[in-house]
Amino acid sequence: MDLDKLSHAVMVAREGSLSAAAKRIPMSQSALTRSIQSLEKKYGIRLFERGKSGAKLTPDGTAFIAAAEEVLWSARRADDHLTAVATGQNSTVRFGAGPVMTACILPRVLPRLADMKAHFQIRTGSNASLRSLLSRGEIDFFVGGAPAGSDHFASAYGFRLHPTWTESGSTEIFVRAGHPLTEASSALPYLSRYPVACASFTRDRLGTDGFHALGLQPPSVEIDDYHVLTDLVCSSDFILIGTPTVRQMRPAHEMVMLSLDTRGMLQPWNWAVVSHSRVPLSTAGxxxxxALGEEFDRIHAQSD
Known part of the structure; x- marks a missing residue:
């Protein structure tokens, strides 16, 4: 099995053309063509349909690339393990974290990583981007939101959900201290006056109908970075929509949480550790x- 040739085919599938893949690898396009042809000859299948629009996977090619990505991911893990054995160090742990976890939990946990004899590589982003990274084998697992009480999320992507930490399924409003909404006896009649900001997780959970049902404008700012979101809210009249954990980002004299009644509007979600279904977490992982679970529980115990 030639891992280099498998990685060539995967790169062509990702880039959508031989020329773009050749630049990314990098290698000459003619050499890349020979590499792909060699794979097709060895396995007796046609991987790509080549045309003016690029290289499109055939049905056989789609299945082949999925298997090749799994082989390459396993090979990288094995190489990390062998390197760790040779150097006497624990293997590298590659993990991802969603925006709330990155903003509220990781800063409290990272100092503890110094006591773990391992190398940690951290990727941050939306649930969708982290799922993509996990599927491609670029991270070992991620911590993010997952539907509560359902295995569809895991089975649909071939992932495993590890023990989760439960948070209220509610979605809340956050505004700056002194915002006009804090002075009203009820904020609900006035919500539509103010622009809305949120992360993609909140937008996915509420949807267009959810924002409308709550009397909110559709989000005019969407970004998966709660430092930016809370800075925006504390310096303007923007409304931030998010889960109760977001209140950990700012002291009460800077940012105020106003409860929303979203009962029956949202699918319950939990925080979950998501990994490949066939690959167990390493000891360091x-x-x-x-450590993440302990910190999550500690923060919520303080909030209760």
């Missing part, structure tokens, strides 16, 4: 997950 399990220790990290435990």
């Amino acid at each position: 399990s220790l990290l997950v435990r």
